[in-house]
Amino acid sequence: MTIQKMKGTEDILPQNSYKWQFVEDSARAVFDTYQFKEIRTPMFEAYELFSRSVGDTTDIVSKEMYDFKDKGDRRLALRPEGTAPVVRSYVENKLFGPEHPQPLKVYYMGPMFRYERPQAGRQRQFNQIGIEVFGSTNPATDAEGIALAWDFLQELGLEKLSIQLNSLGRPEARAAYRQALVEYFTPLQEQLSADSQRRLTDNPLRIIDSKDPKDKELAKNAPIILDFLSEESKQHFEQVQAMLTALDIPFEINPTIVRGLDYYQDTIFEIVVEDETIGSQSTVCGGGRYDGLVEQLGGPQAPGFGFGMGVERLMLLLEDQEVEIPAEEPVDVYVMGLGEASNIMALQIVQAARSEGYLADRDYMGRSMKSQFKTAAKLNAKLIMTVGDNEVEQQVVQVKNQENGKKSTVKLSEVLDDFVGVYRRATVDTSEIDKYFGGEF
Ligand code: ATP
Ligand code: MG
Secondary structure (H helix, E strand, O other): OOOOOOOOOOOOOOOOHHHHHHHHHHHHHHHHHOOOEEOOOOOEEEHHHHHHHHHOOOHHHHHHOOEEEOOOOOEEEEOOOOHHHHHHHHHHOOOOOOOOOOOEEEEEEEEEEOOOOOEOOEOOEEEEEEEEEEOOOOHHHHHHHHHHHHHHHHHHOOOOEEEEEEEOOOHHHHHHHHHHHHHHHHHHHHHOOHHHHHHHHHOOHHHHOOOOHHHHHHHOOOOOHHHHOOHHHHHHHHHHHHHHHHOOOOOEEOOOOOOOOOOOOOEEEEEEEOOOOOOOOOEEEEEEEOOOHHHHOOOOOOOEEEEEEEHHHHHHHHHHOOOOOOOOOOOOEEEEEOOOOHHHHHHHHHHHHHHOOOOEEEOOOOOOHHHHHHHHHHOOOOEEEEEOHHHHHHOEEEEEEOOOOOEEEEEHHHHHHOHHHHHHHHHOOOHHHHHHOOOOO
16 A cells, blocks of 8 residues: 555645745745744654743643653653744843844744644644734834735735734733633533633633634623733734734734733734635734743743744635746756767757756656657746757757747857857847848848
């Protein structure tokens, strides 16, 4: 029996990888304009990193994490998310030091791992693109982070998205809110879903963003966090909103957004798809402020802000909204070889082209002329260079411009020594000159 990919994983195949590169290149271009630098952290970390930051009672740590003992008896986890590893690296490498730009702005892209029930837009290995900013409490940092996510999604050409904004306040406000939720839900306990009954003692905030329809109904009249915010938190939240408005970035206040990770406080946001185009997996981006996390992981008091985007969900959206993704570039030169003797010459020519930066390919299978022409057409080759027994004997190459059909015979030495010159002469548009000289040129 052949071995198959593990449940919840996907191969990104060669005919599709250009779409992923388009998304990643677009992200890098936008991140550059905001002056974010890339950070790459390991795919596995100490189990404790996530239990201490994301939180023991969260679904991510309690149910979804790939954790195991390695051969040295260390307890590890494949990273389920990007923020905790980046914070760990920030602390370990002292990126808060004066020799680093402050605030420190970084981005990451790469696979994350969660043991979930696979469905459209939900995998066990999935990819995230995310950012983190350390060292600024300025609400402009929150607004900029949200603007960055928004810009990127606009840049990709996606529509029908909305920004859902909320504030979780500081730990004191959350504690009071938590208490209020327990008081509100306890009499309703029996009617809650099994998951939410467990959350009532573990993590009552998560009842608020439960996807269970009955939970949703029961949560409608629950207290909202915004009524518990301190004066300071309120002001921060108002400034973030004023800034987004000043930037013409649309958003909605949504008190039911609470995020699944323990480390958030104050501003949190999600970017969601307005209709159900990607199934019930409508959130493409989630993030917020986490001012206590760096300290919690043994670093200095350094505020943070970040978001993570699910790339698989972006890909589904791009497809659903029929966004045109620039196709791969046509090949500049296709080298056709006829007869065994041509093998070396074809190799020399294709290498000469490549060394000058041209996109070049050749035939390797000794196929018929007809099928080689077919391949050249499929690759949209601009130029075809052909070598057969005659050409080998005379040390020449037949050159054909596929756009205008013009043919010429060029010395092999010229092709190898001056590929650029040969290519230019063969592809130059001579129609204007022909007109001027009456075709005598
Ligand atoms: P959800 O509520 O959909 O489970 P989440 O709150 O667990 O999402 P986050 O931890 O905030 O998700 O991760 C940020 C983004 O990563 C999500 O908005 C989503 O786009 C993506 N994401 C999360 N889990 C998965 C997964 N299993 N497969 C694909 N994408 C995912
Ligand atoms: Mg989840």
